[in-house]
Amino acid sequence: MFSDKRRHFLKQAVTAGIACSANSFLKPLAFTQSSTNSGDVARIYVDSRRTIAPLDRNMFGSFLEHLGRAIYEGIYDPGSSLADSAGFRKDVMEEVRQLRVPIIRYPGGNFVSGYNWLDGVGPRKDRPRILDKAWNTIDTNQFGTNEFMAWSKIVGSKPLMGLNLGTGTAERAAALVEYCNIEKGTKWSDLRRTHGVEQPHAVKHWCLGNEMDGPWQIGHMTATEYGLKAQDAARQMRAVDPSLELIACGSSGPGMPTYLEWDREVLEQCYQYVDALSLHRYIGNTQEETGGDSAKFLAMNLSMEQQIAETLAVCDLVRGHKRSPKKLWLSFDEWNVWYRARSGDAMNGHESEAPHLLEEVYNLEDALLVGGIVNTLVRNADRIKIACLAQLVNVIAPLVTNANGVLRQTIYYPYSWALQFARGNVLNLLVESPTYEVSGIGQVPYLDVTGTLNPEDGKVSMFILNRDLNKAHMAEINWQDRAPNSVLNSTVLTGGDLKAFNSFEAPQRVVPQPADKPSTGGGRTKLELPARSYTAIQWAS
Ligand code: AHR
Numbered sequence: 154m155f156s157d158k159r160r161h162f163l164k165q166a167v168t169a170g171i172a173c174s175a176n177s178f179l180k181p182l183a184f185t186q187s188s189t190n191s192g193d194v195a196r197i198y199v200d201s202r203r204t205i206a207p208l209d210r211n212m213f214g215s216f217l218e219h220l221g222r223a224i225y226e227g228i229y230d231p232g233s234s235l236a237d238s239a240g241f242r243k244d245v246m247e248e249v250r251q252l253r254v255p256i257i258r259y260p261g262g263n264f265v266s267g268y269n270w271l272d273g274v275g276p277r278k279d280r281p282r283i284l285d286k287a288w289n290t291i292d293t294n295q296f297g298t299n300e301f302m303a304w305s306k307i308v309g310s311k312p313l314m315g316l317n318l319g320t321g322t323a324e325r326a327a328a329l330v331e332y333c334n335i336e337k338g339t340k341w342s343d344l345r346r347t348h349g350v351e352q353p354h355a356v357k358h359w360c361l362g363n364e365m366d367g368p369w370q371i372g373h374m375t376a377t378e379y380g381l382k383a384q385d386a387a388r389q390m391r392a393v394d395p396s397l398e399l400i401a402c403g404s405s406g407p408g409m410p411t412y413l414e415w416d417r418e419v420l421e422q423c424y425q426y427v428d429a430l431s432l433h434r435y436i437g438n439t440q441e442e443t444g445g446d447s448a449k450f451l452a453m454n455l456s457m458e459q460q461i462a463e464t465l466a467v468c469d470l471v472r473g474h475k476r477s478p479k480k481l482w483l484s485f486d487e488w489n490v491w492y493r494a495r496s497g498d499a500m501n502g503h504e505s506e507a508p509h510l511l512e513e514v515y516n517l518e519d520a521l522l523v524g525g526i527v528n529t530l531v532r533n534a535d536r537i538k539i540a541c542l543a544q545l546v547n548v549i550a551p552l553v554t555n556a557n558g559v560l561r562q563t564i565y566y567p568y569s570w571a572l573q574f575a576r577g578n579v580l581n582l583l584v585e586s587p588t589y590e591v592s593g594i595g596q597v598p599y600l601d602v603t604g605t606l607n608p609e610d611g612k613v614s615m616f617i618l619n620r621d622l623n624k625a626h627m628a629e630i631n632w633q634d635r636a637p638n639s640v641l642n643s644t645v646l647t648g649g650d651l652k653a654f655n656s657f658e659a660p661q662r663v664v665p666q667p668a669d670k671p672s673t674g675g676g677r678t679k680l681e682l683p684a685r686s687y688t689a690i691q692w693a694s
Pocket residue numbers: 218261262263264363364487543544
């Protein structure tokens with residue numbers, strides 16, 4: 154089936170070590186992301202028969218925490234002229250609805266580990282003002298579980314509920330499941346009904362705590378203690394509703410001293426009782442991480458790819474220990490760029506309501522890396538079923554509010570393209586790209602590519618990051634079995650200034666531009682990718 158030239162390329166992919174970046178160590182090496190130094194033209198081979206997995210749209214989820222202005226002044230602002238009768242910001246709902254975010258994690262994050270969900274239900278006048286100890290902030294509890302469910306329904310998202318396994322007990326976690334998912338006739342379901350909500354919320358996905366490996370976490374404990382607590386919670390919760398999908402807390406990042414060992418010990422305790430393990434990752438263009446080198450920063454999604462591979466290796470190791478037929482999936486339930494608003498007052502609410510916390514301003518290079526991260530997640534669609542861009546509004550977010558409206562930050566665009574165009578099956582592409590050397594990583598391909606093919610309508614979508622800061626690159630797409638007809642959409646995010654950002658005063662500084670719609674002939678398409686760019690292109694079948 155392969156020509157001699159093709160075999161040569163595949164061999165190169167096998168021998169290229171780290172330069173066979175991206176998914177090469179996860180997948181069979183044929184048809185994978187590879188790199189060559191030869192020539193300037195990149196080649197992308199597409200064979201519609203070679204796919205990685207169907208894409209679960211929950212891969213493009215997001216996150217809303219009781220933190221800063223995410224909830225209060227973000228999605229809920231009853232004093233605002235932009236709010237509806239329930240206090241929900243209409244402009245924000247419209248943005249989220251348009252994005253079609255499939256799943257949203259709530260209510261934390263670090264916040265959840267000290268949260269008593271009973272404070273946030275029932276008559277609003279009776280709800281206590283509490284001092285949240287994760288962010289040193291006053292929470293009025295005027296927005297709670299039922300408000301979140303109502304809001305999610307309006308914007309068309311499903312909830313990914315976080316549970317307090319810090320100060321909270323397994324019994325109280327199971328009580329929340331009963332409150333949310335049982336129709337009537339039990340203590341907690343009847344309580345919900347007295348709160349005016351007759352129909353159960355039918356929440357399927359639950360996070361068993363948050364970052365319990367972190368010494369900053371309220372109720373932080375050892376891996377074995379947490380694993381046992383997660384097991385207990387899972388058993389009690391499943392007694393209430395056996396249909397739940399449960400996610401145990403994995404390591405909160407590869408920088409943790411207990412990285413992977415935490416994951417292994419946790420899973421030794423609770424493997425049989427859960428469906429998935431979580432990962433978190435925030436990337437910064439800091440002295441420590443990248444030396445402030447943008448070329449390295451744009452390669453950092455590959456280090457996330459390594460984190461995914463290592464975490465899966467641990468899941469599968471424990472699977473072997475347990476002789477279990479069950480394969481866990483991953484919930485990458487917090488990911489983003491985050492490094493500027495990460496210390497001092499940006500992290501401390503000083504006992505005020507809705508303080509400006511973690512209000513990271515995103516620039517062009519952040520958006521390009523977010524595009525690269527989307528590519529990494531998509532390439533791992535065989536094991537990642539949920540992933541959440543952390544977060545959605547105001548707090549390290551693509552959307553920012555002020556009293557008069559909502560702003561799209563740069564990172565909004567690659568995220569929105571994933572939601573708009575990535576559909577169906579993930580293609581197992583072979584990518585041959587010129588490379589550059591990155592300290593600590595090795596040879597990195599200039600072009601980072603992923604793609605999907607929707608079997609329902611035959612549309613092919615491709616997402617291409619050009620990491621070259623100075624030069625455009627030509628890509629030749631070789632359609633191996635069937636070539637597409639015409640380009641439906643082609644759009645690119647690029648610009649001369651990697652540090653450019655949007656603001657309420659200049660909201661259009663970094664916005665997508667229409668890109669070339671190249672024709673296809675003889676089974677080939679030639680496409681030019683500008684320097685410093687992220688491109689989404691979609692073809693009709
Ligand atoms: O998303 C912000 C914070 O980052 C979350 O609360 C926590 O889980 C993580 O450390």
